[in-house]
Amino acid sequence: MKQIRMLAAVALIAGTFAIHAEAQSHGTHAAPQVIEVKMTEWDMGLKNLTVKGPVQLNIVNDGKFPHALTLEGKVGGKEIEISTPVLTAGQKSVLVVNLPAGKYEVYCPVGNHEERGMKSTLTVKDQ
Numbered sequence: 001m002k003q004i005r006m007l008a009a010v011a012l013i014a015g016t017f018a019i020h021a022e023a024q025s026h027g028t029h030a031a032p033q034v035i036e037v038k039m040t041e042w043d044m045g046l047k048n049l050t051v052k053g054p055v056q057l058n059i060v061n062d063g064k065f066p067h068a069l070t071l072e073g074k075v076g077g078k079e080i081e082i083s084t085p086v087l088t089a090g091q092k093s094v095l096v097v098n099l100p101a102g103k104y105e106v107y108c109p110v111g112n113h114e115e116r117g118m119k120s121t122l123t124v125k126d127q
């Protein structure tokens with residue numbers, strides 16, 4: 001089993017949250033696939049998606065209530081969980097991840113928003 005290292009740093013710039021998290025199991029440095037995520041009530045704004053390589057999620061809370069995005073999966077017996085801060089209406093967050101191949105749940109961890117429909121999946125194919 002390859003070692004999975006996770007690095008996370010949070011930067012706060014002029015009301016915009018940026019998170020850069022990297023789970024590295026390969027030495028690749030491909031440009032990330034950019035995915036726009038518009039969260040509203042009660043839609044994650046992300047359809048079930050399959051990607052290959054690193055992804056950059058440009059996340060915006062386009063709704064009225066606070067929302068966040070959590071990405072969660074279990075790969076090779078390791079739990080992986082990455083979250084944005086809770087975003088109020090209009091706030092944005094950028095999440096750049098290079099995840100090991102596997103299937104990840106993407107959902108809003110605020111209140112019962114997941115039950116109300118704010119959930120999706122992200123499948124990462126082997127590179």
Ligand SMILES: [Cu+2]
Binds near residue numbers: 067110113
């Ligand atoms: Cu929510």
